[in-house]
Amino acid sequence: xxxxxxxxxxxxxxxxxxxxxxxxxxxxxxxxxxxxxxxxxxxxxxxxxxxxxxxxxxxxxxxxxxxxxxxxxxxxxxxxxxxxxxxxxxxxxxxxxxxxxxxxxxxxxxxxxxxxxxxxxxxxxxxxxxxxxxxxxxxxxxxxxxxxxxxxxxxxxxxxxxxxxxxxxxxxxxxxxxxxxxxxxxxxxxxxxxxxxxxxxxxxxxxxxxxxxxxxxxxxxxxxxxxxxxxxxxxxxxxxxxxxxxxxxxxxxxxxxxxxxxxxxxxxxxxxxxxxxxxxxxxxxxxxxxxxxxxxxxxxxxxxxxxxxxxxxxxxxxxxxxxxxxxxxxxxxxxxxxxxxxxxxxxxxxxxxxxxxxxxxxxxxxxxxxxxxxxxxxxxxxxxxxxxxxxxxxxxxxxxxxxxxxxxx
Numbered sequence: 001x002x003x004x005x006x007x008x009x010x011x012x013x014x015x016x017x018x019x020x021x022x023x024x025x026x027x028x029x030x031x032x033x034x035x036x037x038x039x040x041x042x043x044x045x046x047x048x049x050x051x052x053x054x055x056x057x058x059x060x061x062x063x064x065x066x067x068x069x070x071x072x073x074x075x076x077x078x079x080x081x082x083x084x085x086x087x088x089x090x091x092x093x094x095x096x097x098x099x100x101x102x103x104x105x106x107x108x109x110x111x112x113x114x115x116x117x118x119x120x121x122x123x124x125x126x127x128x129x130x131x132x133x134x135x136x137x138x139x140x141x142x143x144x145x146x147x148x149x150x151x152x153x154x155x156x157x158x159x160x161x162x163x164x165x166x167x168x169x170x171x172x173x174x175x176x177x178x179x180x181x182x183x184x185x186x187x188x189x190x191x192x193x194x195x196x197x198x199x200x201x202x203x204x205x206x207x208x209x210x211x212x213x214x215x216x217x218x219x220x221x222x223x224x225x226x227x228x229x230x231x232x233x234x235x236x237x238x239x240x241x242x243x244x245x246x247x248x249x250x251x252x253x254x255x256x257x258x259x260x261x262x263x264x265x266x267x268x269x270x271x272x273x274x275x276x277x278x279x280x281x282x283x284x285x286x287x288x289x290x291x292x293x294x295x296x297x298x299x300x301x302x303x304x305x306x307x308x309x310x311x312x313x314x315x316x317x318x319x320x321x322x323x324x325x326x327x328x329x330x331x332x333x334x335x336x337x338x339x340x341x342x343x344x345x346x347x348x349x350x351x352x353x354x355x356x357x358x359x360x361x362x363x364x365x366x367x368x369x370x371x372x373x374x375x376x377x378x379x380x381x382x383x384x385x386x387x388x389x390x391x392x393x394x395x396x397x398x399x400x401x402x403x404x405x406x407x408x409x
Contacts, residue, residue, distance in 0.1 A: 003059045008072050013037065015072065017059055032057065040077045041113045041221040042193050043084060044238040045155045046070060079220065102137050102154065103128055103239050108164045109141060109157045110179050110234060112191045121150070122191025123181040125164045125234075158193070158236035161243065169213040169230040170199050171254065173246040178217060179236045180228055184288075185367045186389065189226065193236070194219045200227075206356075207404070209324065211280050211290045212372075214388060227388040231281070231289050269298050269305070269320050277307065277323040290358075291370060292326055311360060311369055351375050351383060357401040368394075372404070 004027065007016035013034040020027045032053065040046060050069045054062050060069070067084075074081030103109060107128045111121040129149070130140035137154040144164065158179060161167075172178065173196070180192040198216035202208040214227045235247065243251075271277060275295050279288045293307035296315065304317045351357075355375045359368050373385040373394075382395045 003065075006065070006068065006072060008076055010076065013076055015053075015069075017057065019059065030057075030059070034073070034076070037077055038115055039113070040073075040079070043074075043079060043081055043220075044158070045113070046073045046077065046079060046081060047084060048155050049073060102131060102133065103139060103157060103159055105129065105131055108160050109139075110160045110164070110181060110191070110236060111141075111152060111156055112158055112179060112193050113156050114191070119188075119191075121152075121156075123179070123183075123187075124191075125160060125181065154239065158238060159241075161235040161237065164234065166230050166233055167235060168254070169210070170201055171247075171250055172196050172199070172215065172233070172235055173244065173250065174198070176244060176247055177220075177236050178215070178233045180217065180226065180232055181234050182232045183228075185370060192217075192219050192226070193221070194226070196233075197225070208356075209278055209280075209326075211278060212356075212404075224390065226390055229289060269300055269303060271295055271298070271305065271323065271325050273297060276310075276326045277305070278326045279318065279322060280324055282318075282322055290372075293323075295323075350378055351398075351403065353377060356404050357385065358404050359396065359401050361400050362396075373401070 002020060004018045004020050007018055007029065009016060009031070013036060015032050015034065017030040017032065018027060019030060034040075034049065040049070047070065050066060050073065053069060054060050054066065070081050070084045073079075074084075105128050109126060109128055111124045111126075114121050124143050124145075126141040126143040128139045129142050132138040132140070132151070138151050139154065139157060140149060141152050141157070142149050158177075160179065176196045178194055178196055180189050180194065183190050194217040196215055197218050200214050200216070202210050202212040211229065213230055215230060215233050217226050217228055217233065218224070219226065237243070273295050276292055277295055279291050279293060282289050288309075292310045293316075294310070295305050296308055297306040298304075299306065299317070303320045305320065305323055306315065306317050307323070308315050353375055357373055357375060359371050359373065362369050368387075372388045374388070376384040376386055376393065378384075379395065382397055383401075384393060384395050385401070386393050
């Protein structure tokens with residue numbers, strides 16, 4: 001028997017190998033089942049599926065069929081395969097297993113692509129502590145926050161750069177592969193793999209603080225667009241992949257690693273009791289970045305502020321480098337710190353189209369508290385808004401948002 005052509009089957013996913021006898025008169029189709037679409041979310045998984053097919057099916061040869069298989073599976077799962085790395089000089093499938101590259105021990109990785117009960121692992125960052133090299137490579141991963149040790153298949157991992165820390169806002173070039181992580185209000189998006197399509201820096205002329213910067217990310221599997229804080233974006237690579245050339249150049253230009261990592265110098269504790277601060281640069285509690293809080297006390301010895309969050313009145317202690325002054329009593333009209341009475345307490349006055357707001361005091365949709373949006377129009381006692389996170393439109397009452405920046409005139 002010899003292979004005549006490869007056929008594609010959409011429902012359920014699979015391929016058919018149309019074979020003919022040596023005399024060319026009798027034909028038959030060998031069917032190979034493939035995983036459902038929700039289990040195949042990126043190019044890396046497609047390449048692993050192709051490798052498995054080449055290893056399992058003697059009718060397929062790496063040199064002749066690898067490229068066409070990747071293209072067919074890309075069409076089947078609607079995933080861009082233009083970046084596939086195919087070795088045109090490779091030998092047959094029998095040699096592919098030994099030539100495959102894996103994540104090394106001690107690599108910092110992030111979990112992606114889990115579904116069902118395992119979806120809780122998506123976006124979790126950990127370190128590879130052991131590699132199990134077999135037909136479907138698995139890794140022992142120790143998670144950073146909990147210390148939990150789990151075994152994870154290679155298709156559910158990506159290597160995160162910068163030791164799992166976000167890079168400085170705006171450093172990532174367009175088309176960089178990234179993973180969303182550290183979201184609390186929209187935890188289901190953690191582990192989403194995407195590409196950077198735009199970056200919007202904070203505009204101090206509109207009273208915006210540094211935390212207003214956003215990346216626009218297009219999800220690889222759905223094509224959906226998300227506007228995400230730099231704190232929640234991690235650059236990622238597949239096994240054996242090199243850092244993209246443009247990113248490598250930017251890192252070289254940025255200088256030592258200390259200037260690249262999203263860190264700040266330790267400031268003096270000059271913020272007074274009673275002032276309102278904005279939380280910044282939090283890593284383990286990244287969902288709190290951008291939240292406002294009142295300073296209750298100052299611990300000079302431990303370099304911490306005791307604060308009360310404006311969203312739920314909870315009291316926390318934070319490091320001095322994780323807050324910046326929003327406004328203090330008697331502070332009016334200064335960049336990055338408008339007195340709320342000048343912008344936000346005028347409940348009965350209409351809010352102009354284009355005004356940037358932050359949602360608060362929502363009960364039935366509490367997960368949206370803290371998210372930012374733009375005013376589109378007013379309809380009676382409600383405002384139509386567009387969320388910066390995913391671009392969706394919603395209607396909210398005036399007491400469910402606070403103004404953070406007026407539209408540019």
